[in-house]
Amino acid sequence: MARKIVSSYAVFENIGGSRDIVFYYETGGSDAVSGIAAAEADYIVGLLRNEKPLSYDHVHKRISTFGQEPVGESDPHLPDVDVWLSSHPEVAGSIVWEDEDGVHAWSSWSASRKSELRAAFALAWNRNALAVAEVPLNQVVMGDDDYVITVLSKTDAWAYFKASAAQSLTIEMQRQVSWSLLGYPPDQLAQLFDSREMFRWNGSHAGYRIDTMHGHLVPASPSFSYAFLGGNGLLGHTRIDTIARLLGWCRDNLVHFSGGATAANMEDQWQYRGYPPLSRVINGTVRLSAPLYGMMHLTAGCWGTVGLFRALLRAVNIPVKLVANAGHAQPWFMSEGRYLSHGDDPYNALTRSVPPYPAAELLIDKATFDAWFGSGVSSRKREDNIGRRTLELALVHLPNYLLHAYCDDLHNGKAHGAGKVYEIFSRVYTAGELESQNLWARMDAKIAGFGGCSQVP
Known part of the structure; x- marks a missing residue:
């Protein structure tokens, strides 16, 4: 049977004023209804608060009351x-x-x-x-x-x-x-x-x-x-x-x-x-x-x-601790053993630039964090490694921000080791290391795929 007794509920307000309601059942599990008008949502919440027992049929989108007994102050399901x-x-x-x-x-x-x-x-x-x-x-x-x-x-x-x-x-x-x-x-x-x-x-x-x-x-x-x-x-x-x-x-x-x-x-x-x-x-x-x-x-x-x-x-019971290096803050997602190389990584120009990649790729593990920021790493190197993960990912994904920097270098006749592209990576990589990863050749190919610099989004 689709109808189930509701034990509790949650209400979420959306941009624009509509609301979502999640029904949690006495037998376990839940169902959600999205995009409810504010007035209707208020009426439903009023029923949930003041009528018991109450059931919900997710198939037919129906709320039913089994009686008119008001809910009292004490909740028999409330644990001690x-x-x-x-x-x-x-x-x-x-x-x-x-x-x-x-x-x-x-x-x-x-x-x-x-x-x-x-x-x-x-x-x-x-x-x-x-x-x-x-x-x-x-x-x-x-x-x-x-x-x-x-x-x-x-x-x-x-x-x-x-x-x-x-x-x-x-x-x-x-x-x-x-x-x-x-x-x-x-x-x-x-x-x-x-x-x-x-x-x-x-x-x-x-x-x-x-x-x-x-x-x-x-x-x-x-x-x-x-x-x-x-x-x-x-x-x-x-x-x-x-x-x-x-x-x-x-x-x-x-x-x-x-x-x-x-x-x-x-x-x-x-x-x-x-x-x-x-x-x-x-x-x-x-x-x-x-x-x-x-x-x-x-x-x-x-x-x-x-x-x-x-x-x-x-x-939501996910512990996060702030750690600091070189005057910058970094989150340590403790239960997962994951970090960001810089608190600003999510909205770094290289990160935000299209096309997007899965945000989870920004996370680094403890071994990487220790190699970049551990006690044996010099203060200068720790400073250079702030935000390093965004550079690593830029080498893989070649975001459009990087392509535009390369187009500027081409327009200005800059050599690979003297332009904006190298300036972006120079804290972490030498020009030779970038060449060994075919960075400029791969950017040439990607720009050509767009139809030239003027067509890069």
Whole structure:
């Protein structure tokens, strides 16, 4: 029979105002309906919230109620999160909250703090969102030319943390994704559950400072992150697929910000005197000093983009750590043992240039990362290797950006070792190494296939 009892649901809002609804069944599995008008979606959600039991027939696209019994405050299907944590001590031990009195593991929390986490979990379990400021007030007042500092209030930081912890527990216990956080080692669990990996208590500002190693980004509600990933088709069947899809979205959408990290410049680009809020990176902003460029998904460079990876993927239990080399940020996708050679790799000119290739090719493994950035590599060589993966891929795919550089060299009569093409690769390759890979001959052939330089897209 096609009709199944609905146990829970998720709603995603699309660009243009339509919505997608996912129905999760008591017997397991789910079905989705896309492109529902906002008014109709609101009506359906009202039924889902206020009628029980409710069934859905995916074949005939019908919702049915079996009675008029209202849903009460208590949910008989809601697990006891305290019991679950007690039976999973490795997860419980990773839930850590830092405040002015020190660092506190979940087992030592006060009854009121545990109660607040239970309440946040109950909301997340029923697909409701704990109230978290979309753009929290920065507690630091700065002059226009001051280097930006971002500090959240105690209230905002605690709201974000408990919502995030509740989200991660719900994702795991409802099996909303195909992977599990059970089995993650302590350093990976910390990325999901330790408040110090999100912000640090700062006594001088009496709040929670987002430090450089957290990434230059102000997180949003985890429900916002989850809805963004789901609503844009970025939740894959595996962790690595999800990471690759997000890399693809970044390649297609993100734009590196301009200028320095001053309070005035942040305000100009994100209308916020602090690190850019995640919601404004995702939704887009208009640079006030250059409105003709229109709405853009501006990111605060490699540091901001790694912060974005960390915040978005935390919402689906994929741990990401920021590592730094030569003054640049790089994401370490810990559970997969994969890295980017630079946080800016997804929207590098060589990467973004047509024709596109699978975004997953940007990822490098640990052996490659260590060979390029390990402790035995000189500081000069580590600097040269920033973004190296985009160069390797350019040699394979010959993107149009590279072909245009070669056409300029041809027009200007530049020798192979003295033109724009060699300048692009010179940090990593010698002219002889490029010649040995037949770079110029392969570019000649590809340009000829387009019908000459004037026809390269």
